[in-house]
Amino acid sequence: MRPNLHPALESDPLNSVRRARESLRSCGEIPEGVLRDEIEASWRRSLCAGLSVRDAFDAGARVAGTRDLLDRHRDLIHHAAPEMEQLARQVGDSGLVVLANSDAVILGTEGCRDKSMRSRYGLIPGACWSEQARGTNALGTAIVDARPTLVNCTEHFLDPVTRFSCTSAPIFDADGGVIGVLDMTREGPLVQPGDSLGIIQLAAHGIENRMFAHRFPDQVVLAFHSRQQYLGSVWHGLMALGLDGRVLALNEQACQLLGRRRESVVGNNVEEVLGEKIETLLSLRLKDGCGSIHTRRGELFCELLQFPRSLPGLRVPAARSGRPARPPCPDLGRLAGGDERLARSLRIGARALAADVPVLLNGETGTGKEVVARALHDASDRAGKPFIAVNCAAIPEGLIESELFGYREGAFTGSRKGGMVGRFQQANGGTLFLDEIGDMPLALQARLLRVLQERVVAPLGGGEEVALDIALICATHHDLRQRVKAGDFREDLFYRLNGVAVRLLSLRERQDLAALAAQLLAGLGADGVELDAEVLRLFESYDWPGNIRQLEMVLKTAVALLEPGERSIGSDHLTDDFLEQLLTPARNHTGSLREAELEQIRATLEQHRGNVSAAAAALGISRATLYRKLRQLENQPGSCGEGA
Numbered sequence: 001m002r003p004n005l006h007p008a009l010e011s012d013p014l015n016s017v018r019r020a021r022e023s024l025r026s027c028g029e030i031p032e033g034v035l036r037d038e039i040e041a042s043w044r045r046s047l048c049a050g051l052s053v054r055d056a057f058d059a060g061a062r063v064a065g066t067r068d069l070l071d072r073h074r075d076l077i078h079h080a081a082p083e084m085e086q087l088a089r090q091v092g093d094s095g096l097v098v099l100a101n102s103d104a105v106i107l108g109t110e111g112c113r114d115k116s117m118r119s120r121y122g123l124i125p126g127a128c129w130s131e132q133a134r135g136t137n138a139l140g141t142a143i144v145d146a147r148p149t150l151v152n153c154t155e156h157f158l159d160p161v162t163r164f165s166c167t168s169a170p171i172f173d174a175d176g177g178v179i180g181v182l183d184m185t186r187e188g189p190l191v192q193p194g195d196s197l198g199i200i201q202l203a204a205h206g207i208e209n210r211m212f213a214h215r216f217p218d219q220v221v222l223a224f225h226s227r228q229q230y231l232g233s234v235w236h237g238l239m240a241l242g243l244d245g246r247v248l249a250l251n252e253q254a255c256q257l258l259g260r261r262r263e264s265v266v267g268n269n270v271e272e273v274l275g276e277k278i279e280t281l282l283s284l285r286l287k288d289g290c291g292s293i294h295t296r297r298g299e300l301f302c303e304l305l306q307f308p309r310s311l312p313g314l315r316v317p318a319a320r321s322g323r324p325a326r327p328p329c330p331d332l333g334r335l336a337g338g339d340e341r342l343a344r345s346l347r348i349g350a351r352a353l354a355a356d357v358p359v360l361l362n363g364e365t366g367t368g369k370e371v372v373a374r375a376l377h378d379a380s381d382r383a384g385k386p387f388i389a390v391n392c393a394a395i396p397e398g399l400i401e402s403e404l405f406g407y408r409e410g411a412f413t414g415s416r417k418g419g420m421v422g423r424f425q426q427a428n429g430g431t432l433f434l435d436e437i438g439d440m441p442l443a444l445q446a447r448l449l450r451v452l453q454e455r456v457v458a459p460l461g462g463g464e465e466v467a468l469d470i471a472l473i474c475a476t477h478h479d480l481r482q483r484v485k486a487g488d489f490r491e492d493l494f495y496r497l498n499g500v501a502v503r504l505l506s507l508r509e510r511q512d513l514a515a516l517a518a519q520l521l522a523g524l525g526a527d528g529v530e531l532d533a534e535v536l537r538l539f540e541s542y543d544w545p546g547n548i549r550q551l552e553m554v555l556k557t558a559v560a561l562l563e564p565g566e567r568s569i570g571s572d573h574l575t576d577d578f579l580e581q582l583l584t585p586a587r588n589h590t591g592s593l594r595e596a597e598l599e600q601i602r603a604t605l606e607q608h609r610g611n612v613s614a615a616a617a618a619l620g621i622s623r624a625t626l627y628r629k630l631r632q633l634e635n636q637p638g639s640c641g642e643g644a
Helices: 015-027 037-048 066-072 074-091 115-120 138-145 193-215 252-258 270-274 278-287 332-336 340-354 369-378 397-405 442-454 480-485 491-497 513-523 533-540 547-561 576-582 593-607 612-619 623-635
Strands: 096-101 106-111 149-151 164-172 178-187 220-225 237-241 247-250 290-295 298-306 359-362 387-391 431-435 471-476 500-503
Touching (some): 066 397, 074 193, 074 547, 164 193, 220 252, 237 252, 237 270, 332 340, 369 387, 612 623
Parallel strands (some): 387 431, 431 471
Antiparallel strands (some): 164 178, 220 298
């Protein structure tokens, strides 16, 4: 006999939505109290906009001036790229990560190898997904409601998109206004929607924090939290301060930690807000940027994320004792771990960079190429000078030339007033890191070669050439020799870049996963948190296609799901999507981990006579996780065992 499912699992939570849709089709009215409140409100707005669930879907509709649109939002696109790449790893090939602006116009996408699906459903740059245009959808509705939003399959308003489930989170600027929205879209209903909402919120907060610091490059930016381990996470509060002590801006987390509304803080002196003068806060930089202060809300742990290099006329007092400084960024020796081959390659790379020889980092996506590039820069005599990173694959093809070389005012329609300084000039005197160089458009490679040969650069639209003094590090996950043979990469550029090649190990090749996880957890402010034995075993048998970057994202999500006081990461702290990946048959392993686990569940259910709560406790998983696995048992042919 197959196990009987819990009654809650036998009912389809979307049945009520289907009934509401049929009522709308037949009577033209939305029944009250059937839909979730936010979905019902959105459906009513969709009706008021003159939409019908039967409306044809215009997948090709795009706003005018897509290039101008992308240029106006280049900062958002740039700062969102790392989070989008990590999320794309989470959702897999069948899911899509979407970035849109505050009008719900798509700026970029990641993931989903089926490009025809993107164009078929209008998931392309320039397409507008506002509620007024597309009805209830996570992108448009998240902007209207200004909060994270889930739209599960048939909760979409228009019939043609009810096959998809979407979760979105708005992205807020330093003033609390919505500047964009981040979305994950996949086919089919979501089984554990809370996990998806948590992941998308984490990513949106990460983008907001980067945008916050970017907006105030010449001001003091202070991070703080009431719990020390949350410093350095996406949950810390951020505050921008002028050198006169005036509060310029703060993020939503800061408002919550202080228990005050944004408008009651901005413009006030920081001493009134935190009880400390600006000089005292600046003294934190004498202690590697870290310390603690006592406020009316209790103790706050603080860190100076940035401050002006020169502080004219400002007397900074000696630092008081506080929490110990955080460990510095990993040096080359720590990055190599116990692998002598990698250690030797990194030493050679450092010597090459010192001799003005370009370094080419080869490695799979997520192996930490930018971390290594920064470490090489910090180990060189250019340490302290600019380190400018450019991901050639993350920048839309129409913008990459202006991104690298800059442009003069009026160079093209929509260009910024005053023009823009390109990344080459920004890196002058320091190091330029060109990530994913193998994805640079062929037409642009000739200009890059000229700049590298002549060491001068001129912005688009004319102007004087500027002499360059830069160290160059490039990185790729491609085999550039094969791309040269295929005609996709210039041979002369390849030899110009391939001074010293350093191969970075994939995560599955490393033997120090437990130690690496501990190092990443410490960097996330989770010192003392560890993986339980079962999770470590599953991690060690997994292929990690996203490598270190994927591991870091998994750990960041797990830390966010820890309850207060929990110090061990178990399967309950992993998302359903990732658990599904962990339990698929592993590479070079015989048999199926999933089948073995389901067999164990059958046996445990029999042992506890079908008691789901007791079986979940014995297996060390939550009831919700066990319910999900019971579905797998029900759907597996020939399943047997006593019912729950």
